Amino acid sequence: MSVEAFKAYMKEMKAYQEALNLIFWDMRTKIPKKAMEERTDVVGVLSDKIYQMQTSDDLKEMIETVPTQTSDPLILKAIAVAEEDYQRNVKIPQAEYRQFVVVQAKSEAAWQEAREANDFEMLAPYLEQLIAYNKSFSHYWGYEGHLYDGLLNSYEPGLTTAILDPVFETLKDALVPLIKAIEDQAVDVDVQQILHHFPKDDQKAFALSILDRMGFDFDKGRLDETIHPFAIGIHPFDVRVTTRYDERDFRTALFGTIHEGGHALYEQNFDEALHHTVLADGASMGIHESQSLFWENFIGRSNDFWDSQFKHFLSHAPAAFQTLEKQSFYRAVNEVKPSFIRIEADELTYAMHIILRYELEKELIDGSLTVQELPKAWNDKMEAYLGIRPDQDIDGVLQDIHWAAGDFGYFPTYLLGYMYAAQIYKRIETDIHMPMMIKMGDYSPIREWLTEHVHRHGKMKKPLELIEDMTGEGLNPDYLIHYLTDKYTDIYQIK
Amino acid sequence: MSVEAFKAYMKEMKAYQEALNLIFWDMRTKIPKKAMEERTDVVGVLSDKIYQMQTSDDLKEMIETVPTQTSDPLILKAIAVAEEDYQRNVKIPQAEYRQFVVVQAKSEAAWQEAREANDFEMLAPYLEQLIAYNKSFSHYWGYEGHLYDGLLNSYEPGLTTAILDPVFETLKDALVPLIKAIEDQAVDVDVQQILHHFPKDDQKAFALSILDRMGFDFDKGRLDETIHPFAIGIHPFDVRVTTRYDERDFRTALFGTIHEGGHALYEQNFDEALHHTVLADGASMGIHESQSLFWENFIGRSNDFWDSQFKHFLSHAPAAFQTLEKQSFYRAVNEVKPSFIRIEADELTYAMHIILRYELEKELIDGSLTVQELPKAWNDKMEAYLGIRPDQDIDGVLQDIHWAAGDFGYFPTYLLGYMYAAQIYKRIETDIHMPMMIKMGDYSPIREWLTEHVHRHGKMKKPLELIEDMTGEGLNPDYLIHYLTDKYTDIYQIK
Numbered sequence: 001m002s003v004e005a006f007k008a009y010m011k012e013m014k015a016y017q018e019a020l021n022l023i024f025w026d027m028r029t030k031i032p033k034k035a036m037e038e039r040t041d042v043v044g045v046l047s048d049k050i051y052q053m054q055t056s057d058d059l060k061e062m063i064e065t066v067p068t069q070t071s072d073p074l075i076l077k078a079i080a081v082a083e084e085d086y087q088r089n090v091k092i093p094q095a096e097y098r099q100f101v102v103v104q105a106k107s108e109a110a111w112q113e114a115r116e117a118n119d120f121e122m123l124a125p126y127l128e129q130l131i132a133y134n135k136s137f138s139h140y141w142g143y144e145g146h147l148y149d150g151l152l153n154s155y156e157p158g159l160t161t162a163i164l165d166p167v168f169e170t171l172k173d174a175l176v177p178l179i180k181a182i183e184d185q186a187v188d189v190d191v192q193q194i195l196h197h198f199p200k201d202d203q204k205a206f207a208l209s210i211l212d213r214m215g216f217d218f219d220k221g222r223l224d225e226t227i228h229p230f231a232i233g234i235h236p237f238d239v240r241v242t243t244r245y246d247e248r249d250f251r252t253a254l255f256g257t258i259h260e261g262g263h264a265l266y267e268q269n270f271d272e273a274l275h276h277t278v279l280a281d282g283a284s285m286g287i288h289e290s291q292s293l294f295w296e297n298f299i300g301r302s303n304d305f306w307d308s309q310f311k312h313f314l315s316h317a318p319a320a321f322q323t324l325e326k327q328s329f330y331r332a333v334n335e336v337k338p339s340f341i342r343i344e345a346d347e348l349t350y351a352m353h354i355i356l357r358y359e360l361e362k363e364l365i366d367g368s369l370t371v372q373e374l375p376k377a378w379n380d381k382m383e384a385y386l387g388i389r390p391d392q393d394i395d396g397v398l399q400d401i402h403w404a405a406g407d408f409g410y411f412p413t414y415l416l417g418y419m420y421a422a423q424i425y426k427r428i429e430t431d432i433h434m435p436m437m438i439k440m441g442d443y444s445p446i447r448e449w450l451t452e453h454v455h456r457h458g459k460m461k462k463p464l465e466l467i468e469d470m471t472g473e474g475l476n477p478d479y480l481i482h483y484l485t486d487k488y489t490d491i492y493q494i495k
Numbered sequence: 496m497s498v499e500a501f502k503a504y505m506k507e508m509k510a511y512q513e514a515l516n517l518i519f520w521d522m523r524t525k526i527p528k529k530a531m532e533e534r535t536d537v538v539g540v541l542s543d544k545i546y547q548m549q550t551s552d553d554l555k556e557m558i559e560t561v562p563t564q565t566s567d568p569l570i571l572k573a574i575a576v577a578e579e580d581y582q583r584n585v586k587i588p589q590a591e592y593r594q595f596v597v598v599q600a601k602s603e604a605a606w607q608e609a610r611e612a613n614d615f616e617m618l619a620p621y622l623e624q625l626i627a628y629n630k631s632f633s634h635y636w637g638y639e640g641h642l643y644d645g646l647l648n649s650y651e652p653g654l655t656t657a658i659l660d661p662v663f664e665t666l667k668d669a670l671v672p673l674i675k676a677i678e679d680q681a682v683d684v685d686v687q688q689i690l691h692h693f694p695k696d697d698q699k700a701f702a703l704s705i706l707d708r709m710g711f712d713f714d715k716g717r718l719d720e721t722i723h724p725f726a727i728g729i730h731p732f733d734v735r736v737t738t739r740y741d742e743r744d745f746r747t748a749l750f751g752t753i754h755e756g757g758h759a760l761y762e763q764n765f766d767e768a769l770h771h772t773v774l775a776d777g778a779s780m781g782i783h784e785s786q787s788l789f790w791e792n793f794i795g796r797s798n799d800f801w802d803s804q805f806k807h808f809l810s811h812a813p814a815a816f817q818t819l820e821k822q823s824f825y826r827a828v829n830e831v832k833p834s835f836i837r838i839e840a841d842e843l844t845y846a847m848h849i850i851l852r853y854e855l856e857k858e859l860i861d862g863s864l865t866v867q868e869l870p871k872a873w874n875d876k877m878e879a880y881l882g883i884r885p886d887q888d889i890d891g892v893l894q895d896i897h898w899a900a901g902d903f904g905y906f907p908t909y910l911l912g913y914m915y916a917a918q919i920y921k922r923i924e925t926d927i928h929m930p931m932m933i934k935m936g937d938y939s940p941i942r943e944w945l946t947e948h949v950h951r952h953g954k955m956k957k958p959l960e961l962i963e964d965m966t967g968e969g970l971n972p973d974y975l976i977h978y979l980t981d982k983y984t985d986i987y988q989i990k
Contacts (some may be wrong), residue, residue, distance in 0.1 A: 011536075012540055015536060015537040015539075015540035015541070016540065016541075018534075018537050019514045019515075019517075019518060019537055019541060020514075022514075022517060022518060022521060023514060023517060026517060026521070030525075030717065031733065032713065032714055032715050032716050032717055032732065032733050033714045033715075034712075034714045034715045034732045034733075035715065035729070035730055035732040035733035038730050038732050038733070039513075039730075039733070041506070041510060042510040042513050042514055044510075045507055045510035045511065046510070046511075046514060049544075217529075218527065219527055219528045219529045220527050220528075220529045220530065221527050222525065222527055234530070235530055235533050235534075237527065237529045237530040237533050238526065238527050238529075238530035238533070238534070
């Protein structure tokens with residue numbers, strides 16, 4: 001088949017994906033309550049259609065014949081990505097995958113019930129089955145080192161436990177003592193001073209202005225409200241950010257919007273030549289997360305950011321905020337406090353939440369930890385890394401949906417993204433005077449830099465290739481360690 | 496193939512339609528500006544998919560074999576409807592239909608430009624082509640009497656010019672003199688008294704409360720804002736109403752919401768057995784319009800309605816409305832005034848706007864009127880029926896998109912719906928004391944009656960079959976004539 005036929009095929013596949021993405025957005029923002037169940041059937045029909053196209057004999061033929069007809073690197077890369085998807089999909093026997101999907105759906109429901117009853121036993125049998133399926137999938141997909149690598153690779157191509165283990169050990173060695181030192185420090189941060197009532201519409205006005213300064217294009221996207229915030233690229237010309245407003249804690253919406261805005265900038269700025277191809281997508285989950293954490297933490301939670309935005313923030317904030325002093329405010333939004341729930345964690349302890357999950361899921365997959373042993377293992381690690389121990393599993397092993405949804409190998413991408421973000425920040429500084437740029441309150445040169453070095457490439461490069469091309473080195477935890485150490489020894493005045 | 500296979504096939508087809516409907520809703524309410532063009536490609540892919548399923552050999556086989564395997568009336572009716580769609584689609588040569596779609600798209604763009612330039616000549620060549628295609632389609636589809644009948648039938652199965660011509664003549668004979676009498680009458684209606692600034696959010700609160708009283712289920716639908724209001728049934732559990740707020744004239748949003756709410760009640764209340772079949776749809780365009788006009792005019796613009804809702808209205812309205820007197824207000828919202836633009840017409844002159852279009856499009860199809868003669872013919876009829884003559888084509892023949900979009904035979908369904916609504920109202924009165932019920936402000940028994948006699952049947956009955964089963968007679972213009980005559984001789988105190 002011809003190159004043109006392959007292009008048309010990709011474009012059609014993308015059209016179904018676009019419809020599906022709009023449905024996902026709608027299901028999480030606008031859909032009437034009683035339509036939810038029904039709509040999942042529509043998701044099923046469209047997903048099946050995409051799956052058929054990803055695994056069709058037509059596509060197989062294109063994968064075999066198109067590379068002989070062109071030397072266009074874009075087409076060749078698109079064929080390579082399509083082939084990876086093809087292989088991943090066809091390697092799992094369809095009957096087994098169908099069974100997995102059924103268990104997955106039952107498990108998610110069981111997770112909800114287990115949370116309500118605070119009873120891990122209700123979820124345990126499903127977890128056992130999902131782990132067995134994941135092991136089986138990893139065998140089908142193949143791996144060289146650890147059985148877990150097959151899973152990890154599906155989210156972060158090229159990453160292995162051989163790379164991650166020493167990196168996470170290095171992080172642990174640096175961060176656990178830092179967290180301990182902060183706990184032991186006499187200096188305290190007063191977070192109460194920023195927890196005043198802040199009307200939703202005013203929060204929204206400020207969040208919109210920040211999105212705008214970040215370079216988010218509102219002609220190619222929008223901001224809506226939801227329960228569990230996300231950003232979704234329906235198409236690069238239609239990227240939607242969502243947020244949740246907590247009127248008693250503005251941080252939820254503000255930092256959430258900046259975080260999702262970082263994802264959105266990635267999705268809005270793929271090179272136009274990639275549109276309508278499988279390459280108009282993030283390089284990996286980790287690279288995607290690097291973009292959100294870059295903006296949320298390295299920009300949004302920085303002293304430089306608040307130097308320029310504090311007055312602007314006050315102009316939207318109610319009277320109770322007006323007596324705040326900027327430096328004290330900056331310290332308050334950066335309070336470090338070990339806590340049970342990952343998605344509520346501060347930017348320092350967050351890393352430990354991920355390492356804990358990585359270590360546990362690796363053991364679950366290689367069989368050195370059983371599901372029965374999991375809750376205690378969770379709590380033990382929590383105590384070892386953060387010095388706190390959950391009283392109930394809802395504050396521990398039951399908090400995240402990932403495992404209950406059959407996702408193993410996903411968690412480390414959060415922390416990979418964090419390390420990548422620190423590496424990218426360091427690299428940007430060789431081109432742009434970041435403190436000055438951030439203080440000026442115009443972030444468009446930063447967005448342009450990211451577009452040039454990250455966004456526009458989409459899936460043209462593998463994650464580590466992208467990082468190496470950009471920074472001249474591979475994954476390196478030192479930049480994140482330095483960033484966190486410098487920032488928090490300053491805030492907490494640790495000697 | 497089996498009955499079960501046919502059900503699964505319909506369900507899958509409906510799923511694609513559901514995705515498409517969500518996209519339509521989004522394109523008219525939420526989509527970012529720059530995504531519009533791109534999204535039309537997605538519409539194309541999904542429409543093609545549905546067309547393929549409507550005309551596939553698999554479906555053809557089901558149409559032939561399923562009726563031999565079941566006596567279930569629902570399945571047999573679904574097969575019949577699927578067969579009608581199949582026949583309509585396969586009778587037109589695919590190449591010719593593709594050409595038509597291209598001309599249609601160019602014509603819609605030309606219509607926009609012609610409106611901006613107020614120059615009918617820019618549209619004329621496209622209209623000529625679209626009329627030629629429509630004639631050709633009517634030949635393919637077949638008809639017994641007038642060439643126009645083939646087109647009319649595609650919107651209103653069973654209706655013909657032989658039925659419509661005398662009915663519209665009767666209407667004309669009654670309404671033209673009534674409109675003239677109102678014009679000549681000394682009594683005047685003061686519409687200025689209701690044209691005060693009315694904040695959007697307050698209008699919305701009142702509109703939502705009326706939708707709620709009508710029995711609109713907000714767990715199965717929502718209300719959004721748009722430029723050109725519509726209601727869309729994405730699925731019976733997800734029916735979305737849209738409206739437009741004019742802060743200087745509350746009537747736009749209020750009566751618009753009630754109108755679209757009437758459509759929405761129809762879409763929300765198909766019998767559950769019909770869901771996921773081609774039968775979960777309105778019986779025809781005319782029956783659908785009967786539901787919207789029933790609520791908008793017969794309920795919403797009635798004296799009884801304002802007897803119960805006027806205080807409630809005032810509780811949402813700004814100070815400038817508070818001195819209004821109910822009876823004067825009622826007369827004001829029912830002002831009759833011949834005007835050029837159909838969608839802004841009052842409920843009496845509206846009928847003449849439709850008759851004018853029906854007569855003209857019939858002549859365009861049978862060739863007794865040329866496109867070149869059209870603007871003058873339009874203006875002549877306008878003068879004959881409403882006593883006013885447009886100065887420019889933008890106030891005349893260029894105002895509606897229908898013809899420019901290739902739709903001929905659609906306009907009369909608006910007036911059919913109006914006559915059906917009057918017939919239904921008369922019929923309801925034999926079961927429900929309407930003035931009392933409307934005055935009580937609880938419209939749920941009315942909604943329930945409509946569900947029992949109209950909504951739940953979906954496409955199980957043809958439009959005239961539905962009307963005859965319900966009222967014991969066929970299409971009859973007398974009820975509409977009586978309604979309009981009684982109402983407006985009273986309001987304008989015509990002796």
